[in-house]
Amino acid sequence: MSGLINISELYDLGGKVAIVTGGAEGMGKETCRFLASAGATVAVADINLPWAQKTAGEIVAAGGKAHAYQVDLGSEQSVVDLVRSVRADQGRLDILVNVAGLQDREFLEDTSVELWDKLHHVNLRGSFLTIRAAAKVMKTDGNGGRIVNIASMGAVHPIFEGLVAYNASKSGVLGLTRNAAYELAAHGITVNALLPGNVTTEGQARSPGPPIDMEKIKHMTPPLGRTGRTSDIASAILFLVAPASQWMTGQTLVVDGGHLNK
Numbered sequence: 001m002s003g004l005i006n007i008s009e010l011y012d013l014g015g016k017v018a019i020v021t022g023g024a025e026g027m028g029k030e031t032c033r034f035l036a037s038a039g040a041t042v043a044v045a046d047i048n049l050p051w052a053q054k055t056a057g058e059i060v061a062a063g064g065k066a067h068a069y070q071v072d073l074g075s076e077q078s079v080v081d082l083v084r085s086v087r088a089d090q091g092r093l094d095i096l097v098n099v100a101g102l103q104d105r106e107f108l109e110d111t112s113v114e115l116w117d118k119l120h121h122v123n124l125r126g127s128f129l130t131i132r133a134a135a136k137v138m139k140t141d142g143n144g145g146r147i148v149n150i151a152s153m154g155a156v157h158p159i160f161e162g163l164v165a166y167n168a169s170k171s172g173v174l175g176l177t178r179n180a181a182y183e184l185a186a187h188g189i190t191v192n193a194l195l196p197g198n199v200t201t202e203g204q205a206r207s208p209g210p211p212i213d214m215e216k217i218k219h220m221t222p223p224l225g226r227t228g229r230t231s232d233i234a235s236a237i238l239f240l241v242a243p244a245s246q247w248m249t250g251q252t253l254v255v256d257g258g259h260l261n262k
């Protein structure tokens, strides 16, 4: 073997169609931007249609391909309709990135059954619904596929108090990822999870919960010296949906500035 490698081919998503849930803001929005920049047609899927339209509009204005779709991950029918519409409108479906999630916090003793159910309903059941619907289309079309689920570093290690229900839902996402990967591998469909560390987003700041004890989270600055940016996560997601990672499935990629390595 000789010569140089065409690295840009390893990150080329030209001709691919991607659904990004939670694409209206935060990491999801940045993921839409990255995937469109790599050539994909992006379905910006979110419960917040006006903001999804804004994301898609900004991408199109910059020369990319994007379309907004409304979906409520809490509704089975809404998810089925989303996947059916994207396949019908765009002609194919190659990539699913599950970014949408709720980040409500509450201490263990104050965690109501309603809060527990709400977080599991959207974060875990919602991811199951999108994967199930996308896998059916990908298997039928026979072109393989890429699925990435956003969990959290809290799925594998407690970070600070008040995240019992949230982190349990994200731990479930890891089990979902491994088992879906196992079943779908024979069809050329990879399923991986990305575990972000602390990333400053407006959605996270708005999330309901008790005040955070700043003394207790002083340890939150990771060894790499800063909190995460949405682009730190989006660039790792790009790797997981690109040809570069084609021999990788059922894995968890931690992108946390070294936090879990302390």
Ligand SMILES: NC(=O)c1ccc[n+]([C@@H]2O[C@H](COP(=O)([O-])OP(=O)(O)OC[C@H]3O[C@@H](n4cnc5c(N)ncnc54)[C@H](O)[C@@H]3O)[C@@H](O)[C@H]2O)c1
Pocket (backbone or CB within 6 Å): 021, 022, 023, 024, 025, 026, 027, 028, 045, 046, 047, 048, 071, 072, 073, 074, 099, 100, 101, 102, 103, 122, 150, 151, 152, 153, 195, 196, 197, 198, 199, 200, 201, 202, 203, 204
């Ligand atoms: N921000 C962090 O520090 C952090 C750390 C680890 C993991 N995460 C996870 O990463 C993901 C993105 O985080 P973020 O801070 O960018 O989130 P965000 O709050 O900024 O965005 C979440 C998006 O999900 C959408 N959404 C919420 N409920 C929905 C539903 N039922 N159906 C469809 N869309 C829905 C929202 O409208 C929003 O656009 C989430 O899954 C979150 O749990 C975040």
